[in-house]
Amino acid sequence: MEGSPSMIGLLVMAYGGPNNLDEVEPYLLDVRGYRPTSQEIIREVRERYREIGGRSPILEQTQAQADALESALNVNGNQFKAFVGMRHWHPFIKDALAEMQAEGIEKMVGVVMAPHYSRMSIEAYIKKIEEANSPIAFSCIENWHLETGYVNALASRVHDALQRFPEEIRADVPVIFTAHSLPEKILEWDDPYPAQLRETVSAVMEKLGSQPHEFAYQSAAISTIPWLGPDAGEVIERLVAEGKKHILLCPIGFVFEHVEILYDIDIVYQKLAKSLGIHLERIEMLNTAPWMIAGLANLIREKAKEAGWL
Structure with missing residues (x-):
C-alpha cells in the first residue's frame, strides 16, 4: 500500500x-x-x-x-x-x-x-x-488504560488462565496485577501513572467479579534511588505466608512478551514460586x-x- x-x-x-x-x-x-x-x-x-x-x-x-x-x-x-x-x-x-x-x-x-x-x-x-x-x-x-477492548481482553485472559487451576480452589486464587515500576520521584510530579494502573485493575475486576486480587510493581531497575513498590515478589511471599498455594500473575502494563515477562516473571518469579512450593501461573499476553x-x-x-x- x-x-x-x-x-x-x-x-x-x-x-x-x-x-x-x-x-x-x-x-x-x-x-x-x-x-x-x-x-x-x-x-x-x-x-x-x-x-x-x-x-x-x-x-x-x-x-x-x-x-x-x-x-x-x-x-x-x-x-x-x-x-x-x-x-x-x-x-x-x-x-x-x-x-x-x-x-x-x-x-x-x-x-x-x-x-x-x-x-x-x-x-x-x-x-x-x-x-x-x-x-x-x-x-x-x-x-x-480504560479502553473497553483492552479491559475486556485482560478480563478474558484472566478467566482463561484461572481454568489452569483446580476447579475446587479456582474462586480463591489471588490475581496479582503487575506493571513496570518507576522511580518514586514521579509521585512528586503528581504523575497519573499509579492512579491509572489502579483504574485498570478496578475496570478488569468489574468484569471478573469477586476474585481476590492485589496490585504490585515489577522489574524495578538496579538503582540507588527508591522505586515504586510493593514488588510482586514481596506480594507473592506475603500471600504464601498467609497460606496461599496457587497464584495468578496478570501483567497489565505490558501487552506482549519481552524480557520483563519472559525473564522477570517466567524465570525469576517462577524460581521464587518453586522455592516456596506453590503453583504460579501468568496470563497469556494480549499480543494481537x-x-x-x-x-x-x-x-x-x-x-x-x-x-x-x-
Whole structure:
C-alpha cells in the first residue's frame, strides 16, 4: 500500500530491545542516555537475554500489532499505513518518521503500546517525535488504560488462565496485577501513572467479579534511588505466608512478551514460586488480541477525526 498526501500514517511505538546478544551493550548505552555502563550490568543484562533465547521479541511483536491495527483501520478502504518506531533501538522513531515522509505522508497518529501515561514513559516517546523535527503533523494517544477492548481482553485472559487451576480452589486464587515500576520521584510530579494502573485493575475486576486480587510493581531497575513498590515478589511471599498455594500473575502494563515477562516473571518469579512450593501461573499476553486491536483502532480513528483528517 503506497503512501500519499491523503494517507494517514500510524506510528506504533515501543521501547525497543536487542536483536542479538552483541547488541545488548549499544542498546543499554542508548537506554542510559550514553552514560557509561558498568561491565557487570552489561553482563547481567546479556545473561537475561541469553536465558530468553538470545534476543528481544519486541520488534516482531510490535510489527504484528501494527499490521493488525492497519488491517482493522482499513477494513472499509485504505486510509492508514502503519510504521513501527522504537524509543531505544532500531528502527528508531526518527527512522520511522523519515520513512513516512519519504512515502509522501503528511499527517500521522501515534500510539505507544503501553496503556498507562507517565511523564517518564509516554511523554518520552512524544519528545522523540518532536526531536525528529519531522514536517509530518501528528496527534498522539496519551493513554488507553480504560479502553473497553483492552479491559475486556485482560478480563478474558484472566478467566482463561484461572481454568489452569483446580476447579475446587479456582474462586480463591489471588490475581496479582503487575506493571513496570518507576522511580518514586514521579509521585512528586503528581504523575497519573499509579492512579491509572489502579483504574485498570478496578475496570478488569468489574468484569471478573469477586476474585481476590492485589496490585504490585515489577522489574524495578538496579538503582540507588527508591522505586515504586510493593514488588510482586514481596506480594507473592506475603500471600504464601498467609497460606496461599496457587497464584495468578496478570501483567497489565505490558501487552506482549519481552524480557520483563519472559525473564522477570517466567524465570525469576517462577524460581521464587518453586522455592516456596506453590503453583504460579501468568496470563497469556494480549499480543494481537482482537478486542484490544479493535478498541485501539477505534481510538486511532477518533484521534484522526479530532485532527480533521477523516
